[in-house]
Amino acid sequence: MKECDACGQLFVTLKRRYFGKTYCSSCYSYLFPKKQCISCNQEKRIFRHEPSHRCQECMIENLPCHRCRKHSYRVGKITAFGPVCNPCARYYNEEKFCSKCCIQSKWVASYLSFGETEPICFKCLRITHFKRCIICRGVKAPYFSTLEGENICRECTDVPIKLCVSCKVEIPSGAFGKKCQKCFAETTLLKRLKINRAGFVAIVGDLYASYGEWLSKRCGPAKASRQILIDRNVFVFLDDCYRKTGNFPKYERYRKELCVNQERQNILAKKFLMESGIFTTSKTESALIGDKNTIRRIIKSHKNKGTVHSKYLLGYYLSLLGKYRKGMTSIHSVRLALTPASEMLNFAKKQGIEQLNQLVLNQYLWFHLGQRAAITGFVNYIRNQHRIEVVVPSKSYFSLAPALETVKHTRFQLLKYCMSDPNLSKRYFKLAFAYYHRVNLPNELYNLDLNKECRRESDMLSLTLAQQDYWFPDPQIEDLS
Secondary structure, X not given: OEEOOOOOOEEOOOOEEEOOEEEOHHHHXXXXXXXXXXXXXXEEEOOOOOOOOOOHHHHOOOOOOOOOOOOOOOEEEEEOOEEEEOOOHHHXXXXXXXXXOOOEEOOEEOOHHHOOOOOEEHHHHHHHHOEEOOOOOOEEOOOEEOOOOOEEOHHHHHOOEEEOOOOOOEEEOOOOOOOOHHHHHHHHHHHHHHHHOOOOOHHHHHHHHHHHHHHHHHHOHHHHHHHHHHOHHHHHHHHHHHHHHOOOOOHHHHHHHOOHHHHHHOHHXXXXXXXXXXXXXXXXXXXXXXXXXXXXXXXXXXXXXXXHHHHHHXXXXXXXXXXXXXXXXXXXXXXXXXXXXXXXXXXXXXXXOOOOOHHHHHHHHHHOHHHOOOOHHHHHHHHHHOOOOXXXXXXXXXXXXXXXXXXXXXXXXXXXXXXXXXXXXXXXXXXXXXXXXXXXXXXXHOOOOHHHHOEEEOOEEEEEEXXXXXXXXXXXXXXXX
């Protein structure tokens, strides 16, 4: 039911809508008497309080769409702000609740053609009634079904085949657009290359266009049209260096400026620049530069902090640097030694522990047992230089003890806990390890927030201890009864 904007009464049948306002039948007969419009000279129902004495059609005749401001359009809705075109009309809908998902949205309506008399959003409608067409592979409203139960959309039923406007190859009629996938991807690639190279100097712009062609031949136009957007930051960096120095930067500066995550995303751009001769370096030199940059980032993250953790790491780095200068080790070994040391210190920092001890080392190795050999050098350093009694445990130490309680008793305890407090607490992890895997959770890990160490996939949780994955359900999703 709607409310009349004049008298405020509720009514079922709408009699008149005037610039976004609704009127009942009683108010309509009084507020809209028959008059002669001064513009079209026809007798129409004109609003009583309209000073121009013109009908609604004449008032909106020369007005542009309120949203997109275009002229010569088909009127979709007349709002309180003015007329809007048919594509823009949906943005002025009132928010309603979907009868399926109960989410309030503007895109909710009653789709009588699908038998939906209650308001439903298009997302729920698509899930309920739309099927995948076996010809064009689009998810659409089915128009025809085969004897095997396979659905075909209306376009593919009426005219199964149409021709691509570019290469004249046959494509399904229900396919989106007038071009095949290859031609559409090639057009998209050319448009993006033209737009993105506009801000570069001529030599970098030509290099960017050559990269698009190289990438299209290597990976196809569809992949190339997406990858050139990801790799544009590389050519922005080259353009900036060329504008400042008149030359392209060396590979060492490129690796130093771009962080590791960015470089991994731009691996194809790096290969192209090496093949083009912009960067001249060998694999050995590239690995050496990468190790130096990693060491630089690790030291920078701990430098000038003045904490005990920074003191440990910087001292260990100076000892490794002395060995490297004497030729006793390599840069790669220095990087391999510093990485687990930095990770263990960060692990202790998250727990608020300043002084390293045996408990922190054991906890770290439970989650990173593969770093046991790499962390040995750091453990020896802090034991000899800082007199901290820590020892790397043997590999047999990191094995879970079997659960002693029976399955029936553990199941009862787990159900009792989940019914009272279905949260990811320390108690749940202990019971889950005992029931689902028949092992005891180590006492060293019982005080940690294991929720942050878990990986989530669907309604399951995974925790890696001593290089072995342990799976169990999420108590907030899984019905354990």
